[in-house]
Structure formats: structure tokens, C-alpha cells
Amino acid sequence: MNKFLNYKAPWQKFFFRWLDKRSKVDSAYQLASKNLYIFPSALGFAFLVMIVVLWLLGTNYQNNLILALSYLLISLFVVSILHTYANLAGIEIQFKGVPHVFAGEVSQWGFAIKNEHAKSRENIFARWQFAEEGEDVHFALDASSDITVNVPLTVPRRGVFQPGRLMLESRYPLGLLRCWTWLKWNAHVVVYPQPLAKPLPRAFAVDELSDGDHPVSGGDDFSALNNYKPGDSLKHIAWKSFAKDQGLMTKEFSQNLSREIWMDFSQMKQSDTEERLSILCHWALAFHLQNENYGLMLPGTIIEPGCGDNHRAEVLNALAVFGCEMPVDLRR
Amino acid sequence: MSLQSASVARHALVWSFVAQGVCILPLLYFMPYWMPLMWLGVMLWRIQIYRGAWPFPVTKIKLSLAGVCVVALLASYPGIKGVEPLIAFLIVSIVLKVVEMRRRADVLLVIFTGFFAVAAQFLFFQGMLIAIYSIFCCLVLLTAWIAIYGSRILPFKQLLIASSKALAHSLPVMVVLFIVLPRFGSFWQVPLANEAGSTGFSDSMGPGTLSELTKSSSPAFRVNFIADENGNRILPQPKERYWRGLVLDDFDGRQWRYGRTWMMQHGYNSNAVPVNWEVETRSDRRFEYEVLIEPHNQRWLFTLMAPERVASTSLKTQFAGDFLAFSRYPVTSRAKYSVISAPDYTIASEQLGMHDRSRNLRLPEDYNPLTVALAESWVEEGLLENDIIERALQMFQSSFYYTLRPPVLGRHSSDEFLFESKRGFCEHFASSFTILMRAAGIPARVVVGYQGGEYNPLEDYFLIRQSDAHAWAEVWLTGQGWTRVDPTAAVAPSRIEDGLSASLEEEEQSMVSSGFRGSWMSKVQMRIDALSFSWHRWVLGYDAERQKQLLKGMLGGTEFWRIALFALLSTGGMLFVIFLWLVLRNKRAHLSAEARVYRVLLGKLAKRGFKPAQGETPLQFAERVAQAKPQWKSQLVLAVKLLNVILYQGRTDEIPRLRRLIGQMSLD
Incomplete structure (x- = not known):
């Protein structure tokens, strides 16, 4: 990012305050004069200096053609205000969603961007207000087209975060002017704690149960062959029987659950909450992979033991939002 | 996005070579004989780099090359006099710059100096033809310029259209500025071209x-x-x-x-x-x-x-x-x-x-x-x-x-x-x-x-x-x-x-x-000379006095407010037209006829506070509105059903009826 976009600069703070006053939070925008800003870039100022030099040259030589050239370049500057603005104006942008991420990872915010005009849009640049170096996207839009753009953003901590403002910027065609917008989104991301591999307290493996007491379908051990019902997984179809013209059969697997694991926040020996959550996160992922039955006990939240993707999401979500249920602005 | 780091697509580099060549070509006529050779040599070198055959030169080579050129310049212009040595220096520097050009900032430098080269042409030539040629130079410079600011490789035609548009939009504004902006006398004495115009007799x-x-x-x-x-x-x-x-x-x-x-x-x-x-x-x-x-x-x-x-x-x-x-x-x-x-x-x-x-x-x-x-x-x-x-x-x-x-x-x-x-x-x-x-x-x-x-x-x-x-x-x-x-x-x-x-x-x-x-x-010949005379009189010889005459004739006076008003209205008007053309033209051109009619209905409903939700079909939307406003139901459902007939049965002949229906709709 170049040095002109220092978001911590006082004038930038002032600008954002002013922006907040006049713009709302939304999940879809159309770029227009009310949310587009335009100002000469560093190159634009250099160009103006060049025009002044040319003008001095023309005046000193009393050369009307050099003067005309300098006027042509002034006109070019003025006209390129319109051209740069027109490259962004009218674009429609809508927030599509953001997958969950772990702390320290890059979240990918999906936007559907639509160009209804019969002319293409070139060299548009998107980045989040708090994005790190290199976390940006360049894209172009063909005439009457739409694309999906993922704007990356590194999230350092777990929690529920609002991404701040999204900047869309374009300097096309001549780079003399910077036309940009800051859009605030009705969107947030749930950031899971960063997994931390440390042993769990032995006390967690409570509720040892004997084999065979709780046969639960699913698992690794083949138990029976049933008639196929719609909705059965394709992976479990007995293709060999099908090949022998015995009809569609589904192999049933079962697992005798040996245990229910309770992960209890309060019984952990680490003093730091975040560290505890990270360890819990690691084990939740590990148990999920091992197809264990695991439950979570957090102060104020209890999730009964279970397994599967939904259960995993529920557990991780609980870890993510622990102590910070309300979305907060992501700041560094 | 940073200027320094951004490297430039290869096709944009080609454009900048061409632009530079076009801009300095008329100047080479007044330059020492070795300069065109140097230019050709540098071009050959750069093309070899471009093809990947040769590496970029190291600093030592660049410095010694620059040294040789400075010596050659001093040898060609022993007593530095007139404007030619300055222009020669400008040309040598920008031509040498090409060898190491690879980043966007380098290309921009070449383009900016290209505009100076165009200005330098006017120190030697002032005819109508050179003016036309210089517009061509500006077009090529702009094309090279736009080429480095596209995020993708734009096709030749699209580039040319973009630069032509920028130029075509600027020219009328320039004419107004040329007419109204005040003229000043020289601020200081400047070195003059030695070789320009030397026919006539001596003393x-x-x-x-x-x-x-x-x-x-x-x-x-x-x-x-x-x-x-x-x-x-x-x-x-x-x-x-x-x-x-x-x-x-x-x-x-x-x-x-x-x-x-x-x-x-x-x-x-x-x-x-x-x-x-x-x-x-x-x-x-x-x-x-x-x-x-x-x-x-x-x-x-x-x-x-x-x-x-x-x-x-x-x-x-x-x-x-x-x-x-x-x-x-x-x-x-x-x-x-x-x-x-x-x-x-x-x-x-x-x-x-x-x-x-x-x-x-x-x-x-x-x-x-x-x-x-x-x-x-x-x-x-x-x-x-x-x-x-x-x-x-x-x-x-x-x-x-x-x-x-x-x-x-x-x-x-x-x-x-x-x-x-x-x-x-x-x-x-x-x-x-x-x-x-x-x-x-x-x-x-x-x-x-x-x-x-x-x-x-x-x-x-x-x-x-x-x-x-x-x-x-x-x-x-x-x-x-x-x-x-x-x-x-x-x-x-x-x-x-x-x-x-x-x-x-x-x-x-x-x-x-x-x-x-x-x-x-x-x-x-008489006609050509007459054209040339008008050119001299109205363009080259357009000075403060002629400006006063013209403005007086056009505006009825030369008070500041008249000129300012004229300038504001004319440039403002032109820019407004360009703005409309850029932003509004073709805005809904790709929409089908029925979609445009449906938009009218959406507009009417939006004014009354109803907007379709994400993914809501016209029928769902109409029913939702009808729940809130039962008195509109019959009209809305009729219109939407007709729309569906047009959309899904391809009955485009019904579009006028739909347009009439929506036009006459009274939503009170």
C-alpha cells in the first residue's frame, strides 16, 4: 500500500468519522456519487506540475502550440476525473458470505459484483481497512457481467468480528485520480480459536462405558446389509451386490462407543483463558477426526456429547464466541 | 498499487517504445547524426531484453553509456548555445531510460517526457501538419499510458478506443481554454532554436x-x-x-x-x-x-x-x-x-x-x-x-x-x-x-x-x-x-x-x-496557403490583442465576468455532456424489453416503500405487497402473471400490453 493511504493519519480518522455520520451499514450497495470520492493521486499532482512547466515554456517562447498542448493536458486531467469516476459508478456490490476461520488465518469475504453497463470496468482494487500488506484483490468487470470476488483479511484473534470498511478503488484510465469508496457492511465472521496442541487433563475422559452398551450406527465396523433407502450415502452402497443383480443394498456400519468425552473448561490447569480455548479447540478437532463422542462444558454453556460436522461447528462456535457474543470491530 | 513496485505488462512496454519513437522522430531531424543511430541501438538492445535474449544492463554499463553520450553531446555542441543542446540532452536521457525501463514509474517517466518532446517539436515546426502529427503523438502516448493502468491485457482495439475517447473529450475543452485563458508576455529570456527558419537575405x-x-x-x-x-x-x-x-x-x-x-x-x-x-x-x-x-x-x-x-x-x-x-x-x-x-x-x-x-x-x-x-x-x-x-x-x-x-x-x-x-x-x-x-x-x-x-x-x-x-x-x-x-x-x-x-x-x-x-x-496552392494563413492568424498568431478582439466580437465585451461566465458555461456544458454520455449511456441497454417494463413497476412500488427481497420472484414479491395493500392485489397479480407469460412462454408480443397495464396502474 502506498504511503498516501495511512489509515491512522488524523485526517483519515476525521474522514471516517464524517463517513460514519452520512453512510449507513448495509449488505448491498450501488456505487454512485453519494458513496464515491475522488481526489488527485500523487501522479496527478506531478502531472499538474508538468503542465505548469509546459505552460511556462509556452509563455516564455510565446509559442501558442506549446500553450495549446498544456491546455490539452489540463483538459485531459479534468476529463479523466469523469472517466475515473465512470469506471466505478454504477457498479453493484453485494455481500455473499464469509466462511469461518481460525484465529491467525485469512478470512475470505465473498462479494458478488455486478456491472450492468454496456462498458467494461478496468483495474478495480479492493481491500479491507485493516488488511495487511498484500491482502488485496484486483479485478476487472466485462460489460454486463457479474463476478464473485473474495477479499482476504487476516483475523488475529478469536471472536466475532465486523470487518470494518471495505475500500474499492480505481485509478483507471490514467492514474491521475484516485476514485474510491469506503463501504461498511452488515456482516461478521466467527473466528475460532487457534488450535494449540497440548495434552488434555486426564480427568476429561470421564464416563468410561463398557463395550457394546451403546451401539450407535455409524463407525467403522460392518454390521449388516440393508435395503437401500433414498438418502443413504453413496459410499455405503454395496456395489458388489449390485453387480450381482441383488438390487441396491446399503452396508451398515456401527461403532460401539467406548466413551463420552467431556471437555471441561473449568478443570484445565492453564491460567490463560485464550490458551485454554485454543487447547479445547485443538482437541475438539482431534476428537472430530477420531469420530469420538465429545461434549463441551464452558462457564454458562454446556454442549452435550455428540459427533459430526454440525456438532463440531457448534462446539467451535461456542469456543469462538465465549465471552464475546456481540460482533466487534476488528482493529489492530 | 504502489508506483514503485508495479511492474508493467509486456504489451504496455511495446506501446511505450512506440510512443517514444513517434514523439522524438521529428526532433531527430535537428539533432546530430549519431543520435538516430543511438536511438536505433537502444531500441535493438531493449528488444533483445524484451525477447529475453539479453539481460538488463548492470549499473557500470549504464553509467559508462551515459558518460559516452554526455561526451558526444559536448562534442556535437561545442559552445552550448540555443535550445538544441537542451533538447538533445532531453532526448538522450529519455532514450537511455528505455534500456532499464521495466516498472510502471519508468514508463510514466517516458510518457511524461514524451509530452515534453511534443512541446519541443513546436520549437522547430509550427505548421498545421505538425499540429496534426502532435495530436497523433498524444494519442499514442495516451494509449501507452492507459495500457499500463489496465489490470489485464486490454485488446488493441479497446485500448485505442479508450485513448481516443480521452483525447476526443479533451480537445473541445482545450479549444475553449485556448480561446479564453489570458496570454502573458515572456517572463524571462529563453534560448532559441538556431536552425529554425534561415531563409532570406543577409545584410x-x-x-x-x-x-x-x-x-x-x-x-x-x-x-x-x-x-x-x-x-x-x-x-x-x-x-x-x-x-x-x-x-x-x-x-x-x-x-x-x-x-x-x-x-x-x-x-x-x-x-x-x-x-x-x-x-x-x-x-x-x-x-x-x-x-x-x-x-x-x-x-x-x-x-x-x-x-x-x-x-x-x-x-x-x-x-x-x-x-x-x-x-x-x-x-x-x-x-x-x-x-x-x-x-x-x-x-x-x-x-x-x-x-x-x-x-x-x-x-x-x-x-x-x-x-x-x-x-x-x-x-x-x-x-x-x-x-x-x-x-x-x-x-x-x-x-x-x-x-x-x-x-x-x-x-x-x-x-x-x-x-x-x-x-x-x-x-x-x-x-x-x-x-x-x-x-x-x-x-x-x-x-x-x-x-x-x-x-x-x-x-x-x-x-x-x-x-x-x-x-x-x-x-x-x-x-x-x-x-x-x-x-x-x-x-x-x-x-x-x-x-x-x-x-x-x-x-x-x-x-x-x-x-x-x-x-x-x-x-x-492558393487554397493551401490560405489555410496556412488562417492557421497563422488564428492559432499561431492568436495573442492578447486578437483574443480581445475575438472575445469582444463573441461576448460583446471583455469584462472578466463575461469571459468567466462563457468559460464556465461552455466547459461545464461540455463536461456535463461527457459525464452523461459516460455514466448513463447504455446503462440499461442490455436489459430486455420486458425487464425494462418490470423496472417501471419496481420503481412505482419502491416509491411507496416496497422493495423486492433478495431472491424473491416477481410473483412472490407481488403477493407480499398484496398482503400489505389488498386493494392493489388484482392489478399487481395480473401484471406479474402477464410478465411470467412473456418470460416463460416467450410471448414478446404481449410486452406492449404489459407496458400499458403498468403505465395505467393506480396505486393509491
């Missing part, structure tokens, strides 16, 4: 000087005559069209020279003839005219006798003795000055100052003895001044030929001409005649300038070409003062009445570059 005249010039048909200057307050305009008769340039009164036996020092005692910027000059006008006849002079790198200006005022906004004009008009600095670019002349004049009729008299009688010893003897014989016959002149002219008339190919003359040029060859061009006649007069005791001098001129009816002006260069004599007669005598007129009167071509033998006419006088080609 000395020998046999053959002017006949050389007649081979050039290039324009010397153009004159348009201005009507006075009553609308009357007086044009000079052909025999009055003697455009005086210099008075040559110092004869060394071979050459006639301007015998005075440059700096005149009269103050600068004095537009009027000093009052102490003894000039009397015999009538109210005045010629009022504007001269648009081509650069001749000399200080003298051309006027009709006897100038009373000379004024100019771009030249600092002044009068020197003998009614010569000068510019303070050499005329190195096309310039305009206006003159008022009184054709019916007498100068110093009572007596000639001792100093002037002796200077205009002086003849070198041991030159042209026969000529001197002839003149003295006339005096001994007791002839008066007028009779002596008459006798000399009669002599020319009876046995002399006017020719462009006079024989080469030896030491006693006038003797050989008068008594042997008897064939000569105007400088021979003027020179011999003046020697005769001086030998006879009549103060006389040679005047060089131009005679005649071709009238161009298309733009109403006279074009005076180099081939109209002429020399004649002025003699001082008691009681009449300085009087013009043109001995050439005695030999070849048609020279004065009809121009040079008409006065020559047929075989010699082809030697005169008169520009196809009289043929259909001449009409074409």
Missing part, C-alpha cells in the same frame, strides 16, 4: 545574392490590409508594392552593406517614427496593414515606404535611421506586426545632412573606372539630376537584358556589366545604377527587400515569397528628397507589374520557383 548584397533566393518559393511574409474606421481600405498599386527591408549604403567595390551599427540611438519600444525626422506627407492616403513574418533570424522588418508607426505584441519593434523598422531581437519564430505607411511622402527635401550626404556619395577607389567615367561624362554634358537618372534608365532600357543567369563578373563588376555582358538581375541593375549616381554626384543607395506579392482572395491577403526578393535604388534629389528609382523596371517593366516569371524568357521561367502561377495547381 550584404553582392552579384548573385538575390538570384539565389528566387529559387525558393517559400513564403517570406504575408500581409493583410485593414480597413479604416469608415470601412475604406486602400491597397497599394503593383508599382507601389516595394517592401523595404534594408538600406545598403556602404560599397566596398564588391559588396553592398548595411553601414550602420545595430544599436540605434532611438529608444526601444518607440512605435512611431521619431518626430525630428523630416517627413512630409502630401496626402491623407494611408496603408494600414498587418505583416505576418516568417522567421528569418534577422532583426529587420519589412514595410512600405514611408512607415509612420510599427507596433507588435510579440516583437519589440523600433525604428532605425532611413525609415527602417527593426525588431529588438532576431525573428526566430513566426511573428506579427502592424504598420501604418504614408505612400505619398517627401523626406528631407530641403537638404541632406553632411554626414548622410558624404556616406551616400562614397565610392571605393580603383573600382569600376569606366562606370565612374561614364557618369562624369554625363555631368560634364551639363545634365541635371533628373536628366542623369533618365539617361541611365534609357541606357538600361535600350540594350540590356533581364536574366536569372547573368555571366560571372570580375573585379570591376559594374564596368563588366555595363559595357560587356549587359545581362543581369535586379542586384546588377540596382548596384550599377547606384554607382553611376554616386559618381555623378547624386546621393544614392541600394535598398533590398521584396517587390510584389500574390493576392489570395480566399483569405484576403498578399503572400510575398522569397522569389519576390528584389533590389532597387533610392536617390536624393534636391527639392524632392529621397526618391525610389527602380532600374529593373526600365529593363523589365513586367517584373514590377506582373511578377518575376512574367518578365523572364520562357526558358528561364522554369528556374523561378514561383509556385505554379496561373495553372490549376496555383488554385490548389
Whole structure:
């Protein structure tokens, strides 16, 4: 990012305050004069200096053609205000969603961007207000087209975060002017704690149960062959029987659950909450992979033991939002 | 996005090579011979880098290359003088820059200096063609510029369209700025081009000087005559069209020279003839005219006798003795000055100052003895001044030929001409005649300038070409003062009445570059020159004074508010049109007809606070609205069902009905 976009600069703070006053939070925008800003870039100022030099040259030589050239370049500057603005104006942008991420990872915010005009849009640049170096996207839009753009953003901590403002910027065609917008989104991301591999307290493996007491379908051990019902997984179809013209059969697997694991926040020996959550996160992922039955006990939240993707999401979500249920602005 | 780090797509690099080449091409004509070679070498080098055959040069090579170029520059321009070395330096630097060009900032530098190269072209050329060429240069520069700002490789056509649009939108705004923005005089003295415009004669005249010039048909200057307050305009008769340039009164036996020092005692910027000059006008006849002079790198200006005022906004004009008009600095670019002349004049009729008299009688010893003897014989016959002149002219008339190919003359040029060859061009006649007069005791001098001129009816002006260069004599007669005598007129009167071509033998006419006088080609040429004159008058010569005239004519006054209002309204209007065209044009062009009709319905509902939710079909939306406003239900459902019929059964013939339905919908 170049040095002109220092978001911590006082004038930038002032600008954002002013922006907040006049713009709302939304999940879809159309770029227009009310949310587009335009100002000469560093190159634009250099160009103006060049025009002044040319003008001095023309005046000193009393050369009307050099003067005309300098006027042509002034006109070019003025006209390129319109051209740069027109490259962004009218674009429609809508927030599509953001997958969950772990702390320290890059979240990918999906936007559907639509160009209804019969002319293409070139060299548009998107980045989040708090994005790190290199976390940006360049894209172009063909005439009457739409694309999906993922704007990356590194999230350092777990929690529920609002991404701040999204900047869309374009300097096309001549780079003399910077036309940009800051859009605030009705969107947030749930950031899971960063997994931390440390042993769990032995006390967690409570509720040892004997084999065979709780046969639960699913698992690794083949138990029976049933008639196929719609909705059965394709992976479990007995293709060999099908090949022998015995009809569609589904192999049933079962697992005798040996245990229910309770992960209890309060019984952990680490003093730091975040560290505890990270360890819990690691084990939740590990148990999920091992197809264990695991439950979570957090102060104020209890999730009964279970397994599967939904259960995993529920557990991780609980870890993510622990102590910070309300979305907060992501700041560094 | 950062300028420094952004590298440039390869096709954009190609564009910038082309742009640079196009911009410096006309300049190379004025540059030392090694420079085009250097440019070609650098291009070859860069192409090899581009193809991946050679690596980028290391710093040591770059430095030594720059050193070689600086040495070559110093060698080519020993005493750094004029603007050429500066331009040469600019070209060398930007051409060398190309070798290491790879980042966006480098390309931008090449493009910006390209605009300076275009400006430098105008220091050497100012014609209409170079202006058109420079627009082409700007187009290529803009294309290269846009190419580096696209995030993807734009196809050639799209690039060209984008740059053409930018240029086409800028040009009308430029015209308004050109018309209204105020003009200033030079802020400081600038180095001038040495080589631009050097045709014309010098401050000395020998046999053959002017006949050389007649081979050039290039324009010397153009004159348009201005009507006075009553609308009357007086044009000079052909025999009055003697455009005086210099008075040559110092004869060394071979050459006639301007015998005075440059700096005149009269103050600068004095537009009027000093009052102490003894000039009397015999009538109210005045010629009022504007001269648009081509650069001749000399200080003298051309006027009709006897100038009373000379004024100019771009030249600092002044009068020197003998009614010569000068510019303070050499005329190195096309310039305009206006003159008022009184054709019916007498100068110093009572007596000639001792100093002037002796200077205009002086003849070198041991030159042209026969000529001197002839003149003295006339005096001994007791002839008066007028009779002596008459006798000399009669002599020319009876046995002399006017020719462009006079024989080469030896030491006693006038003797050989008068008594042997008897064939000569105007400088021979003027020179011999003046020697005769001086030998006879009549103060006389040679005047060089131009005679005649071709009238161009298309733009109403006279074009005076180099081939109209002429020399004649002025003699001082008691009681009449300085009087013009043109001995050439005695030999070849048609020279004065009809121009040079008409006065020559047929075989010699082809030697005169008169520009196809009289043929259909001449009409074409006249039209081209008329165009060129308008160009000079309205573009190159558009100065503060002309601006004032034009704005007064256009706006009815030159007050600041009028000009500002005009500028704001016209540029604002143009920019507004461009804005509409850019932002609104084709906005919904891709929407199908039924979608546009549906949009009208959406607009109506939006005004009443209903907006379709994400993913809601028209029918769902209509039903949702109908729940809130049951009274609209029948209309809405009917319209939406019709829309679905159009959409899914392809019944595009129903679109007008839907449009009517939606148009008549009353949602109260």
C-alpha cells in the first residue's frame, strides 16, 4: 500500500468519522456519487506540475502550440476525473458470505459484483481497512457481467468480528485520480480459536462405558446389509451386490462407543483463558477426526456429547464466541 | 498499487517504445547524426531484453553509456548555445531510460517526457501538419499510458478506443481554454532554436545574392490590409508594392552593406517614427496593414515606404535611421506586426545632412573606372539630376537584358556589366545604377527587400515569397528628397507589374520557383496557403490583442465576468455532456424489453416503500405487497402473471400490453 493511504493519519480518522455520520451499514450497495470520492493521486499532482512547466515554456517562447498542448493536458486531467469516476459508478456490490476461520488465518469475504453497463470496468482494487500488506484483490468487470470476488483479511484473534470498511478503488484510465469508496457492511465472521496442541487433563475422559452398551450406527465396523433407502450415502452402497443383480443394498456400519468425552473448561490447569480455548479447540478437532463422542462444558454453556460436522461447528462456535457474543470491530 | 513496485505488462512496454519513437522522430531531424543511430541501438538492445535474449544492463554499463553520450553531446555542441543542446540532452536521457525501463514509474517517466518532446517539436515546426502529427503523438502516448493502468491485457482495439475517447473529450475543452485563458508576455529570456527558419537575405548584397533566393518559393511574409474606421481600405498599386527591408549604403567595390551599427540611438519600444525626422506627407492616403513574418533570424522588418508607426505584441519593434523598422531581437519564430505607411511622402527635401550626404556619395577607389567615367561624362554634358537618372534608365532600357543567369563578373563588376555582358538581375541593375549616381554626384543607395506579392482572395491577403526578393535604388534629389528609382523596371517593366516569371524568357521561367502561377495547381496552392494563413492568424498568431478582439466580437465585451461566465458555461456544458454520455449511456441497454417494463413497476412500488427481497420472484414479491395493500392485489397479480407469460412462454408480443397495464396502474 502506498504511503498516501495511512489509515491512522488524523485526517483519515476525521474522514471516517464524517463517513460514519452520512453512510449507513448495509449488505448491498450501488456505487454512485453519494458513496464515491475522488481526489488527485500523487501522479496527478506531478502531472499538474508538468503542465505548469509546459505552460511556462509556452509563455516564455510565446509559442501558442506549446500553450495549446498544456491546455490539452489540463483538459485531459479534468476529463479523466469523469472517466475515473465512470469506471466505478454504477457498479453493484453485494455481500455473499464469509466462511469461518481460525484465529491467525485469512478470512475470505465473498462479494458478488455486478456491472450492468454496456462498458467494461478496468483495474478495480479492493481491500479491507485493516488488511495487511498484500491482502488485496484486483479485478476487472466485462460489460454486463457479474463476478464473485473474495477479499482476504487476516483475523488475529478469536471472536466475532465486523470487518470494518471495505475500500474499492480505481485509478483507471490514467492514474491521475484516485476514485474510491469506503463501504461498511452488515456482516461478521466467527473466528475460532487457534488450535494449540497440548495434552488434555486426564480427568476429561470421564464416563468410561463398557463395550457394546451403546451401539450407535455409524463407525467403522460392518454390521449388516440393508435395503437401500433414498438418502443413504453413496459410499455405503454395496456395489458388489449390485453387480450381482441383488438390487441396491446399503452396508451398515456401527461403532460401539467406548466413551463420552467431556471437555471441561473449568478443570484445565492453564491460567490463560485464550490458551485454554485454543487447547479445547485443538482437541475438539482431534476428537472430530477420531469420530469420538465429545461434549463441551464452558462457564454458562454446556454442549452435550455428540459427533459430526454440525456438532463440531457448534462446539467451535461456542469456543469462538465465549465471552464475546456481540460482533466487534476488528482493529489492530 | 504502489508506483514503485508495479511492474508493467509486456504489451504496455511495446506501446511505450512506440510512443517514444513517434514523439522524438521529428526532433531527430535537428539533432546530430549519431543520435538516430543511438536511438536505433537502444531500441535493438531493449528488444533483445524484451525477447529475453539479453539481460538488463548492470549499473557500470549504464553509467559508462551515459558518460559516452554526455561526451558526444559536448562534442556535437561545442559552445552550448540555443535550445538544441537542451533538447538533445532531453532526448538522450529519455532514450537511455528505455534500456532499464521495466516498472510502471519508468514508463510514466517516458510518457511524461514524451509530452515534453511534443512541446519541443513546436520549437522547430509550427505548421498545421505538425499540429496534426502532435495530436497523433498524444494519442499514442495516451494509449501507452492507459495500457499500463489496465489490470489485464486490454485488446488493441479497446485500448485505442479508450485513448481516443480521452483525447476526443479533451480537445473541445482545450479549444475553449485556448480561446479564453489570458496570454502573458515572456517572463524571462529563453534560448532559441538556431536552425529554425534561415531563409532570406543577409545584410550584404553582392552579384548573385538575390538570384539565389528566387529559387525558393517559400513564403517570406504575408500581409493583410485593414480597413479604416469608415470601412475604406486602400491597397497599394503593383508599382507601389516595394517592401523595404534594408538600406545598403556602404560599397566596398564588391559588396553592398548595411553601414550602420545595430544599436540605434532611438529608444526601444518607440512605435512611431521619431518626430525630428523630416517627413512630409502630401496626402491623407494611408496603408494600414498587418505583416505576418516568417522567421528569418534577422532583426529587420519589412514595410512600405514611408512607415509612420510599427507596433507588435510579440516583437519589440523600433525604428532605425532611413525609415527602417527593426525588431529588438532576431525573428526566430513566426511573428506579427502592424504598420501604418504614408505612400505619398517627401523626406528631407530641403537638404541632406553632411554626414548622410558624404556616406551616400562614397565610392571605393580603383573600382569600376569606366562606370565612374561614364557618369562624369554625363555631368560634364551639363545634365541635371533628373536628366542623369533618365539617361541611365534609357541606357538600361535600350540594350540590356533581364536574366536569372547573368555571366560571372570580375573585379570591376559594374564596368563588366555595363559595357560587356549587359545581362543581369535586379542586384546588377540596382548596384550599377547606384554607382553611376554616386559618381555623378547624386546621393544614392541600394535598398533590398521584396517587390510584389500574390493576392489570395480566399483569405484576403498578399503572400510575398522569397522569389519576390528584389533590389532597387533610392536617390536624393534636391527639392524632392529621397526618391525610389527602380532600374529593373526600365529593363523589365513586367517584373514590377506582373511578377518575376512574367518578365523572364520562357526558358528561364522554369528556374523561378514561383509556385505554379496561373495553372490549376496555383488554385490548389492558393487554397493551401490560405489555410496556412488562417492557421497563422488564428492559432499561431492568436495573442492578447486578437483574443480581445475575438472575445469582444463573441461576448460583446471583455469584462472578466463575461469571459468567466462563457468559460464556465461552455466547459461545464461540455463536461456535463461527457459525464452523461459516460455514466448513463447504455446503462440499461442490455436489459430486455420486458425487464425494462418490470423496472417501471419496481420503481412505482419502491416509491411507496416496497422493495423486492433478495431472491424473491416477481410473483412472490407481488403477493407480499398484496398482503400489505389488498386493494392493489388484482392489478399487481395480473401484471406479474402477464410478465411470467412473456418470460416463460416467450410471448414478446404481449410486452406492449404489459407496458400499458403498468403505465395505467393506480396505486393509491
